[in-house]
Amino acid sequence: MKDFKRETIQLNSEADTRILGLRIAEAAEPGDIIALIGDLGTGKTALTKYIAEGLGVTEEVISPTFTIVKEYRSGRLPLFHFDVYRLGSGEELLDIGAEDYLEDGGVSVIEWADIVADVLPADSLVIRLEYGSGNTRTADIL
């Protein structure tokens, strides 16, 4: 993705997560893939909600863990929200027909992207979310 270089961003509150989400949405172009890595509760779905907000998505963005992918078409660009928590490999992601989404001119956000890293394009925007002290998080743009 354009406009993003390696950096570590301190997220002291949900408001900081929102700023990052809006910034990603503003820079997003058709075909972009945002790969989110981070343990349970580090804010992957929250960041995705704010990317959706920035794209102008009007529907409620809810966790796609059980359906693997949910699509939202009410924004500036289509948003494909993947959660590959239940999958075992990149091959399984391709098995469910993910290419149809990834190549459909939208923005794809993939939670637990480390599981499917082998099939993601090299120009994906990789963000690692980690727990900081207290209720804070850090976002490493890799």
Next chain:
Amino acid sequence: MKNGKHLTLGIETSCDETAVSVVADGREILSNIISSQISIHTEFGGVVPEIASRRHLENINDVIEAALREADTTLDEIDLVGVTYGPGLVGALLIGVAAAKAISYAADIPLVGVNHMHGHIAANYLEHHELEPPFMALVVSGGHTNIVNVPDYNRCEKLGGTRDDAAGEAFDKVARVIGLGYPGGPKVDKAAKLGNRNAIDFKRVYLGQGNFDFSFSGLKTQALNYLNTEKQAGREINVNDVAASFQEAIVEVLVDKAVDAALKYKQKRIVMAGGVASNSRLRELIEERAGAHGIEVLRPSPILCTDNGAMIASAAYYAYKAGERSGYDLDAVPALEF
């Protein structure tokens, strides 16, 4: 027709299971075949084996044949084909829809596309032969958490849903963090029986009076923070207490909102559906709190709570009776709403 009864073939391929059933008069299960029961089992450790659409493709014809054989019937006696067309995974849905259309066309049998979520509610008609709308429905599963007003067979009015994680998903994720493994729901249920549900004060998120939406993401984060704090302080974690307290926080909100909805819409019955309907504490508490208002609670047996073809057949039957028909242009709708 067979012995004067109307036969519906129900096909369900929205997610993990390839499932086909034959149901008589919308109520009586003649066969209910689920692929995971007949294919060779492999341990996948939390990974879903049946997710790939090509596995549905490999399974579908065998499962249809098995369902007809077990019902001791043939396509000549089938009066209606019902199929899930959404919500679900597009590749998975397409296999069922294509198979249903092919049968409908080749054997000249009417076709009805069914909303998977309506199917979950219809599972109750198979279990409780005297049950008729109106009633309030609480649909809770790994992917869904909904309160739905059901004024008649073919109307489902969604009053609320989750804003982030589904209830079953929250169970699965916490189970993983406290080392209970997959599937999380049944394991949390079991551990919770040995724990103290008042041990940890997890937040009940109600989102305001008269609101029928849910939010379980904050609860998940609170549980993770609790576990981290205890670990850092060097204290031993009582897994059973965490399971019991976490379960109680989810179950109490589900029950209170379902009962509030029933009271608001003056429904005398709450009908449960989806995999989490099997949770023993949910069953206990909803019977207690609904019972206090004279509200009856019904739920299907566990096999009908999971994804199955029989519930699709039942929903299709009642839609068909109301005059609904699908054409050969029926398409999968992955994001289908209630």
